[in-house]
Amino acid sequence: MMAFLNSDFFKRDVLTVAHDLIGVELVWEGCSGVIVETEAYAVENDPACHTASRPSAREFVRTQTPGTAYVYFNYGMYWLFNLLVKGGDRDGLILIRALDPRQGIEEMQERRQKQKLTDLCSGPGKLAVAMGIGGVHHGTPMTGKQRPKLCGLRARSEPVEVVADVRVGISQAVDFPWRFLARDNPHVSVKHGRVKLPPVR
Known part of the structure; x- marks a missing residue:
């Protein structure tokens, strides 16, 4: 069984993490x-980034420890799960966009009312529903002694090929190649090279 990540993992540059x-x-x-x-x-x-427009996000970055969950409600529809990175070259927030489901699949299928595995966590809103993550989990420490016993981030067990792409569904800084994907994984939200950029004004 691989060890859980500690806070040092999140004290590096946001792109590296x-x-x-x-x-x-x-x-x-x-x-x-x-x-x-x-x-x-x-x-x-x-x-x-939320810190550009939300004082509450700036306060969160200032006061919380690296690896803390930042959970927010998007478009009045979905909770989105992020992780705080600070203490490296660039602080930031990382949105977890997609998961390849491994455990608790029947529970995920029930929550999502979907049977197909690729429908469960192939997007940030979907994965929060499937995992049972909501606003009450904002501020959950995902590393260290305060980490809940049943939550955590288990270190990578096998090598994975990672590709970079532009981010999805944003209207500013649309050309930053700051989305990272496991190459050819069927569970990603938008395949590599398929993001439609908004028209330039």
Whole structure:
């Protein structure tokens, strides 16, 4: 059994961490999935990051420890699960966009009302529903002594080929290649090279 990540993993540059989270297993209260897609958002010089427009996000980065869960409600529809990175070259938040389901699959199917494995966690809103993650989990420490016993991030057990791409569904900094994917994995939200960029004004 691989060890859980410690806070040092999250004290590096946000892009490095977003890349290295691919292949890590997110374990959550009886369910788990291997992370196959992430997006990095930098605290500085990234207009698409929450810290550019939300004082509450800046306060979260300032006060919370590396590896803490940042969970927010998007478009009035879905909870999205992110992880805090700080203490390296660039602080930031990393959106966990997709998982390859591993444990608790029947529970995920029930929550999502879907049977097909690739329908369970192939997007950030979907995976939060499937895993049972919601607003009450904002601020959950995912490393260290405060980490809940049934939650954590299990270190990568096998090598994985990672490719970079642009981020999905944003209107600013659309050309930053800050989305990371496990190459050819069927569980990603948008395949490599398939993101439609908004028209340039």
